[in-house]
Amino acid sequence: xxxxxSRFLFSSLCFGLAFLYIPMVLLIFYSFNHSxxxxxxxxxxxxxxxxxxxxxxxxxxxxxxxxxxxxxxxFAMALxxxxxxxxxxxxxxxxxxxxxxxxxxxLVMPEVITGxxxxxxxxGLQGLIGWPAERGFTTITIAHITFSMAYVAVIVQSRLTxxxxxxxxxxxxxxxxxxxxxLDITLPRLAPGMLAxxxxxxxxxxxxxxxxxxxxGPGSNTLPILIYSRIRLGLRPDINALATIIILAxxxxxxIFGWIMLRQQRQREREMxxxxxx
Amino acid sequence: xxxxxxxTLSHQPWLDPEEKPFIRIQxxxxxxxxxxxxxxxxxxxxxxELFALLGGSGCGKTTLLRMIAGFESPTSGRIVIxxxxxxxxxxxERPVNMMFQSYALFPHMTVEQNVAYGLKRDGVARxxxxxxxxxxxxxxxxxxxxxxxxHQLSGGQKQRVALARSLVKNPxxxxxxxxxxxxDKRLREQTQYELMNIQDQLGVTFIVVTHDQEEAMTxxxxxxxxxxxxxxQIGTPTEIYxxxxxxxxxxxxxxxxxxxxxxxxxxxxxxxxxxxxxxEPLKAEHTASLREGMQVWLAVRPEKMRIATEPxxxxxxxxxxxxxEDIGYYGDSSTYRIRVNPGMRLEITHPNLRRPRDGRHVADxxxxxxxxxxxxxxxxLTR
Numbered sequence: 269x270x271x272x273x274s275r276f277l278f279s280s281l282c283f284g285l286a287f288l289y290i291p292m293v294l295l296i297f298y299s300f301n302h303s304x305x306x307x308x309x310x311x312x313x314x315x316x317x318x319x320x321x322x323x324x325x326x327x328x329x330x331x332x333x334x335x336x337x338x339x340x341x342x343f344a345m346a347l348x349x350x351x352x353x354x355x356x357x358x359x360x361x362x363x364x365x366x367x368x369x370x371x372x373x374x375l376v377m378p379e380v381i382t383g384x385x386x387x388x389x390x391x392g393l394q395g396l397i398g399w400p401a402e403r404g405f406t407t408i409t410i411a412h413i414t415f416s417m418a419y420v421a422v423i424v425q426s427r428l429t430x431x432x433x434x435x436x437x438x439x440x441x442x443x444x445x446x447x448x449x450x451l452d453i454t455l456p457r458l459a460p461g462m463l464a465x466x467x468x469x470x471x472x473x474x475x476x477x478x479x480x481x482x483x484x485g486p487g488s489n490t491l492p493i494l495i496y497s498r499i500r501l502g503l504r505p506d507i508n509a510l511a512t513i514i515i516l517a518x519x520x521x522x523x524i525f526g527w528i529m530l531r532q533q534r535q536r537e538r539e540m541x542x543x544x545x546x
Numbered sequence: 547x548x549x550x551x552x553x554t555l556s557h558q559p560w561l562d563p564e565e566k567p568f569i570r571i572q573x574x575x576x577x578x579x580x581x582x583x584x585x586x587x588x589x590x591x592x593x594x595e596l597f598a599l600l601g602g603s604g605c606g607k608t609t610l611l612r613m614i615a616g617f618e619s620p621t622s623g624r625i626v627i628x629x630x631x632x633x634x635x636x637x638x639e640r641p642v643n644m645m646f647q648s649y650a651l652f653p654h655m656t657v658e659q660n661v662a663y664g665l666k667r668d669g670v671a672r673x674x675x676x677x678x679x680x681x682x683x684x685x686x687x688x689x690x691x692x693x694x695x696x697h698q699l700s701g702g703q704k705q706r707v708a709l710a711r712s713l714v715k716n717p718x719x720x721x722x723x724x725x726x727x728x729x730d731k732r733l734r735e736q737t738q739y740e741l742m743n744i745q746d747q748l749g750v751t752f753i754v755v756t757h758d759q760e761e762a763m764t765x766x767x768x769x770x771x772x773x774x775x776x777x778x779q780i781g782t783p784t785e786i787y788x789x790x791x792x793x794x795x796x797x798x799x800x801x802x803x804x805x806x807x808x809x810x811x812x813x814x815x816x817x818x819x820x821x822x823x824x825x826e827p828l829k830a831e832h833t834a835s836l837r838e839g840m841q842v843w844l845a846v847r848p849e850k851m852r853i854a855t856e857p858x859x860x861x862x863x864x865x866x867x868x869x870x871e872d873i874g875y876y877g878d879s880s881t882y883r884i885r886v887n888p889g890m891r892l893e894i895t896h897p898n899l900r901r902p903r904d905g906r907h908v909a910d911x912x913x914x915x916x917x918x919x920x921x922x923x924x925x926x927l928t929r
Contacts, residue, residue, distance in 0.1 A: 438650035442664030
């Protein structure tokens, strides 16, 4: 490789990384700014973290967001797994292609349209049967499940497609009825995919602003809605502090998760090597 | 003497008209869309047999095995096991167990749990499960590995767990899909004899699917050679090797020198066959009914030919002159490739009975040699 080319690659790398991370570094930097006006440096302080921790709105919004994300992820995992199983393991049934298309549609549908249609549904239902009486936790969670389960279904589907049916057949050959095979063999093997789906659904829900703002009602603010509504009134330093905490939490989570995965993989490789040697 | 003749019959139950077949496959066809994987085959397998389904990939042998296990249902025809029609019997209720080519061990269970799985599903009492699993692990010599997970085992150990798992339920029939396929040569030979031992001990009927003719020859009581969804020939290893009924079988099992020609005449049960490019007709003993002028093929195994540097004295021998084109040295024997004419090459296997003299065994490269064989050595084939 010529030195010229490697210098080009190196500068591309630096540019790419800078593009990705400078905004976040700036945000973290300004969260420690004492000054009330964000772009003007007023010295280092933890003032806005204090403000943040005393703000009840923020705590309520965070709690609501996590509650929604948790319930959403759990339901989306269950429903998405069932859908994925139906798509891959039930053989050909009438309308399978249509079903596949309908499952994946929420992935490409603009969020605005998903949000709007769900809002119309909730209003219609309220008029018809009086439920949901008010929009908030329940409606946002239902809305999130509808699109999250599509992601889970796709993950489960791709994992199942790569899995040979040998093990299921072996279990059935040994006398396990179909439901037993599902419990004993299919689900345990799918567990990593289901966990990945759960985590994805959880993050998607925490992230979502558009659909949540369509389906929420007065008084129910999720974290993204809260941040967005405050920012509309101008940049605020306490929001920087909040964002910094979120970045820190996510980074820690990813590092711990990655470390555990790596350790497990190494352990497994070691054991396989030992087995091959014995 | 009657007891002795009965004894031989019990070892070859297919010859005994009184004996009832244990597995009957009657007119079974399996189609996948327009593709016919198994084409209306009939087969009777007897209790205690070690039956091999032999064929290349895509010949339908695995599909047939999967139909016996219940993973595929025949498009038409019947499969009867021990007198019971298997038509509507799901895999989990059939009296058969299968050992998969991939072994299909449950990765999240230990060796012990894998072996116990089938017994648990049958609701066998805990104590009994324990003793039966123990006995099985003892038999396959894996008692020390009971707490290991499949990924902590070597290929041969996995194979033995798979075997133990499929035998622990005492199936009436054990199906084995390429059981030795994933093992290296040394382990294969050893496992082969272990399988035969176990089969002998337990008296279970084995049906083995394999593409390896050597494996089929050494393991089995009978072999069905499959091609394009149907049986080319069914017989004992000796029958298949020494009396092939078609060019396909002669070629697929072992190797054979094939002469294409026309029947020139008869002398008792010895026919003479005109082969293009050879000065004299070839003599061959036969049992088939042959007409003069009929197109036939004469198959001669490489080890049934002699090679010499001088012409043979014996005029009853078929004799062909050629030159050595290539020599393959295997230690115990050598394979000579002889060029007879531009369109004909023969392969002769010759045992190396003594150590080489002057650096050569029988003949050297490019040397003129004579190939001879007795009329009983070749097989006349009409298809």
